[in-house]
Amino acid sequence: MREIVRRHLGKVVAGAAIAVASTAVMVGITLPGTAGADETGGTKGGGQAAAAGQQQDQETQGSAGAPGVVEEAPAEGDKGTGRDPLTDDEMERVAKLALNRQLFNASEDVDGDRGPQQLGIDLADPETSELDDPDAPRRADVTYYDYKDDTLVTRTVNLDTGKVEGTSTSHGVQPPLSRAETAEAARLLLADPLSAGLKGDYKDATGKELTSPDQLQLNSMVFRANPGIRPAALTACGEHRCATLTPKVKNGPWIDTRDLVIDLSTRKVVEIVRG
Numbered sequence: 001m002r003e004i005v006r007r008h009l010g011k012v013v014a015g016a017a018i019a020v021a022s023t024a025v026m027v028g029i030t031l032p033g034t035a036g037a038d039e040t041g042g043t044k045g046g047g048q049a050a051a052a053g054q055q056q057d058q059e060t061q062g063s064a065g066a067p068g069v070v071e072e073a074p075a076e077g078d079k080g081t082g083r084d085p086l087t088d089d090e091m092e093r094v095a096k097l098a099l100n101r102q103l104f105n106a107s108e109d110v111d112g113d114r115g116p117q118q119l120g121i122d123l124a125d126p127e128t129s130e131l132d133d134p135d136a137p138r139r140a141d142v143t144y145y146d147y148k149d150d151t152l153v154t155r156t157v158n159l160d161t162g163k164v165e166g167t168s169t170s171h172g173v174q175p176p177l178s179r180a181e182t183a184e185a186a187r188l189l190l191a192d193p194l195s196a197g198l199k200g201d202y203k204d205a206t207g208k209e210l211t212s213p214d215q216l217q218l219n220s221m222v223f224r225a226n227p228g229i230r231p232a233a234l235t236a237c238g239e240h241r242c243a244t245l246t247p248k249v250k251n252g253p254w255i256d257t258r259d260l261v262i263d264l265s266t267r268k269v270v271e272i273v274r275g
Helices: 002-006 046-061 088-098 101-106 179-190 193-206
Strands: 117-123 139-146 151-158 164-170 216-222 242-249 260-263 268-271
Touching: 088 117, 088 139, 088 151, 179 193, 179 216, 179 242, 179 260, 179 268, 193 242, 193 260, 193 268
Parallel strands: none
Antiparallel strands: 117 139, 139 151, 151 164, 216 242, 242 260, 260 268
């Protein structure tokens, strides 16, 4: 792995020249040619989703990553109208309305703590019968990933009534990773022996030991297994929530670790076998 990683060290061009899609959770640049990974662009209301991820980190998990709690919804606060983007107050309110105690107790987040992993909050599309209605109710879709059974959960909240109007679940659907998931993938990678090449290249570039994800800028992508991929441990990626990372030394080069796949569902790191 060290040889694979080192081939790319220093072969860096300006970020604008290599940016092909804004799929990063923590930085808006990605490198081309991610084998086996979804080319996942931003979701609808990407700015809202990013803000939702930050809110989830701070409110549901807590600053120290402690298990979250279900809180009463705050007052309505600042409200948008029509198809206006969700306001900060609306996002805070809907996040708490969507997460009831039953869902909280029956699910797990990326750290294995109780409660689902919040991925994003987006303004929901109006019902067909409401398309021409200027007074149609505003609704929001809150998306979670339940690591307990690898399920994507979407709950639709009516912002006018404060009621959850629907819940949908699906398997094998993998939206872009949240900031919290990207950070956890990096922690798992750094704790694994397969990160030796990354740590070596980081030390070559900085003269310092790499011990924390906070020392890196991180670009993450969802990884799905292609037919015939090896080793067999990767074939579950797609049903499992798997990630690849492209870390960047702060104020320094990118380090290519895209052959290392982090299975967040099993919390294991696997190296792709080429050839």
